[in-house]
Amino acid sequence: MSKKITIEPVTRVEGHGKVTILMDDKLNVTQSRLHIVEFRGFERFVQGRPYWEAPVLVQRLCGICPVSHHLAAAKALDVIVGAGTGKGLTPTGEKMRRLMHYGQFFQSHALHFFHLSAPDFLFGIDGDPAIRNIIGIALTNPSLAVQGVMMRKFGQEIIRATAGKKIHGTGAIPGGINKSLSQAEVDEFLKGADPLNADKMVAWAQEALDFFKSYYHANKDFIDGFAHFPSNHLSLVRDDGALDLYHGRLRAVDAEGKRILNDIDYQEYTNYIEEEVRHWSYMKFPYLKHLGKEKGWYRVGPLARLNTCDFIPSPLAQAEFEQYKALTGGKPNNYCLHMHYARLIETLHAAEVIRDLLNDPDIMGDNLVTKGTKQAEGVGLVEAPRGTLFHHYRINEDDQIVMANLIVSTTNNNEPMNRSVNQVANKIMTGKEVITEGMMNAVEVAIRAYDPCLSCATHALGKMPLEITLVNERNEVIDRKLKH
Numbered sequence: 001m002s003k004k005i006t007i008e009p010v011t012r013v014e015g016h017g018k019v020t021i022l023m024d025d026k027l028n029v030t031q032s033r034l035h036i037v038e039f040r041g042f043e044r045f046v047q048g049r050p051y052w053e054a055p056v057l058v059q060r061l062c063g064i065c066p067v068s069h070h071l072a073a074a075k076a077l078d079v080i081v082g083a084g085t086g087k088g089l090t091p092t093g094e095k096m097r098r099l100m101h102y103g104q105f106f107q108s109h110a111l112h113f114f115h116l117s118a119p120d121f122l123f124g125i126d127g128d129p130a131i132r133n134i135i136g137i138a139l140t141n142p143s144l145a146v147q148g149v150m151m152r153k154f155g156q157e158i159i160r161a162t163a164g165k166k167i168h169g170t171g172a173i174p175g176g177i178n179k180s181l182s183q184a185e186v187d188e189f190l191k192g193a194d195p196l197n198a199d200k201m202v203a204w205a206q207e208a209l210d211f212f213k214s215y216y217h218a219n220k221d222f223i224d225g226f227a228h229f230p231s232n233h234l235s236l237v238r239d240d241g242a243l244d245l246y247h248g249r250l251r252a253v254d255a256e257g258k259r260i261l262n263d264i265d266y267q268e269y270t271n272y273i274e275e276e277v278r279h280w281s282y283m284k285f286p287y288l289k290h291l292g293k294e295k296g297w298y299r300v301g302p303l304a305r306l307n308t309c310d311f312i313p314s315p316l317a318q319a320e321f322e323q324y325k326a327l328t329g330g331k332p333n334n335y336c337l338h339m340h341y342a343r344l345i346e347t348l349h350a351a352e353v354i355r356d357l358l359n360d361p362d363i364m365g366d367n368l369v370t371k372g373t374k375q376a377e378g379v380g381l382v383e384a385p386r387g388t389l390f391h392h393y394r395i396n397e398d399d400q401i402v403m404a405n406l407i408v409s410t411t412n413n414n415e416p417m418n419r420s421v422n423q424v425a426n427k428i429m430t431g432k433e434v435i436t437e438g439m440m441n442a443v444e445v446a447i448r449a450y451d452p453c454l455s456c457a458t459h460a461l462g463k464m465p466l467e468i469t470l471v472n473e474r475n476e477v478i479d480r481k482l483k484h
Contacts (some may be wrong), residue, residue: 003027005429007440019443027431032422032448034281034414044402051395052174058391058406059168062453064111067159068167068384068409071246072099072391075380077174079267082372082393092365094178099161099357100171101246101382105350106201107155108165108385109343111452113208114148117340120445121215126438133269142339143374144211147204150195151347157196158354161185176369183364187323190358198355202316205348209320212344227336227420227446230255232288234295234412237263237381241310243349245383251308252298253290257332261288266381269390275407285414286407297415300387302342307332314356317349327483336420339449343385384409386451420446 003025008018024033046236055073059066078084086092118133127370131139138145156166161181163169171177194200203397216223232255236248250269252261261272275284276293287296298304306325312318324345327333333342357363377394387409394403410417424446428439 004342005131005235008470009236013279015257019425019447021425021429021443022436023429027421029069029426029430029431031158032418032425034418034421042093043214045408046393046401046404048400048402050399051393051401052399053082054391054393054401054404055172055174056168056170057361061406062409063167064453065386068164068382069101070163070169070172070393071101072380072382072384073393074172075247075382076378076391076393078380079143079378080375080393081174082374083175083370084267084375084378088370089384090365090367090370091362092180092367093369094401095360096162096177096180096361096368097172098246099132099158099181099354099363100169100258102157102209102350102353103158104247105155105164105385106153106205106354107159108451109347109350110148110151112154112385113212113340113344113347114151117449118144118148120441120448121212121219125442126187127435129441130352132441141187142346145406147195147208149318151201151204151208154201155350158189161189161391174371178368180365180368183365183481186358186364189258190355193309198351198358202348202351202355205344205351206316209344209348212341223337226333227423227449228334229419229423230334231416231419232260232291233298233307234288234298234330234456235305235308235310236381236386242313243305243309243346243351244309244313245305245346247382249383250388253308254377255332255334256331257307260291267379269379269381271391273407275411283411283414284407286412287415293317296458297414299416300409300412301339301385302346303333303336303339304387305383312345316352316414317345320345320348333404336446339451343451386453387408389414408453411449412448413452416449417452420449 001024001134005021005023006018007087009138016345019032021029024284026032042058042061046054049219055070055078058073061069078089083089086222089097097281114137119134119136123132123136134145159169160166163171171179173430190198195204232252234250234252236244237251238244249263250261250266250272251259254260264272269334272289276286285297287293287298294433296300306321312321324333376410380391382389389409390407391404393401396402421443424443428442432439
């Protein structure tokens with residue numbers, strides 16, 4: 001009889017999920033799965049609502065990345081109101097949205113690295129859980145903790161100024177934006193007292209990246225050996241192949257860097273991407289149709305974006321990108337924990353873009369909205385902090401939404417997260433009779449690298465403790481760990 005280990009919920013991620021690991025009577029791991037136990041019903045919730053409500057409604061999917069859903073929905077509705085990829089937004093509308101979006105990236109990446117991931121690096125995967133958190137960082141490395149808090153605050157203030165609120169704003173509307181910035185607001189971000197100004201954020205983003213690089217060079221064997229496997233990678237890229245977090249064409253490469261999706265118009269994504277349903281999770285498993293379920297799955301997010309793009313269009317981040325690519329000889333990087341490295345390069349890029357946009361007079365313009373010939377259907381994509389985010393809507397003659405399909409970043413990463421869990425579980429649990437907290441956390445570290453947002457991928461209410469139980473072939477409990 002097999003033994004079953006359950007990790008419930010996975011901690012230091014957004015939302016609720018659990019991991020089950022099965023072992024045979026010789027203590028070999030035979031199966032491991034990441035279960036998403038919440039149910040998301042937003043595709044149904046929005047049906048029947050006027051289409052212009054969608055950018056505000058869908059933000060309620062999540063309090064961590066509402067801006068991403070806000071903008072993806074707005075971009076889909078740009079197509080519906082005739083201001084999509086053909087006509088385009090006004091310069092002020094486009095740049096204000098970009099400023100909002102890069103502010104979201106900056107605060108979200110700072111939150112993930114400093115609050116959720118850095119404790120594992122500073123205190124070790126099997127360190128004391130009482131201090132392996134942001135409070136522990138504040139007590140042992142207060143300057144690093146302050147840096148993380150203030151970086152996130154700056155990004156949130158950018159969101160407030162562009163969207164109207166830090167969480168669940170209303171700045172983006174179909175065809176554009178409902179406000180621009182004043183000179184006073186721009187001056188506050190550019191010339192504000194330290195540390196809340198754009199120059200300081202660029203410097204701190206560079207320091208955070210230097211911190212990780214130092215850790216990596218001192219712990220290279222651990223970072224490179226933790227979890228790695230070949231995969232496909234998918235993201236948006238700009239028309240010239242540059243990293244673009246707000247808009248572009250869909251590109252995918254395989255583990256060797258060969259193009260397997262060649263810069264296609266994302267309005268046609270249904271011709272290329274399918275979603276598989278499995279009975280043990282509420283979250284679907286997307287894959288590229290022409291490669292099939294077995295070979296067509298892919299990763300999204302920071303690691304994927306730096307594998308698919310040709311260059312980064314900001315000088316400091318580009319210099320870091322060149323060093324990063326040299327680690328794998330220019331080939332795609334398939335090391336799970338290098339996602340933190342890639343995420344911090346993006347953080348630096350976001351800081352540079354924010355500073356550039358704040359120096360652009362268009363963000364103080366008054367031409368905010370454009371419209372054209374109304375369409376019945378539209379698709380909007382952005383690169384959310386966690387990866388490529390799809391919003392797809394269809395409306396009827398009464399302007400009501402009659403179909404909505406969302407493929408969120410974490411859903412795109414479902415298969416690779418499961419493979420990461422399986423690889424780590426096999427490595428650290430095979431042959432072990434006693435469960436340690438460090439073993440549990442190692443599995444969570446593999447998931448945490450993807451910065452999953454489980455509430456976006458599904459949606460339901462619930463509160464669950466963390467409990468792992470190990471039983472023998474006679475179904476007798478031989479070890480149990482419980483964490484509230």
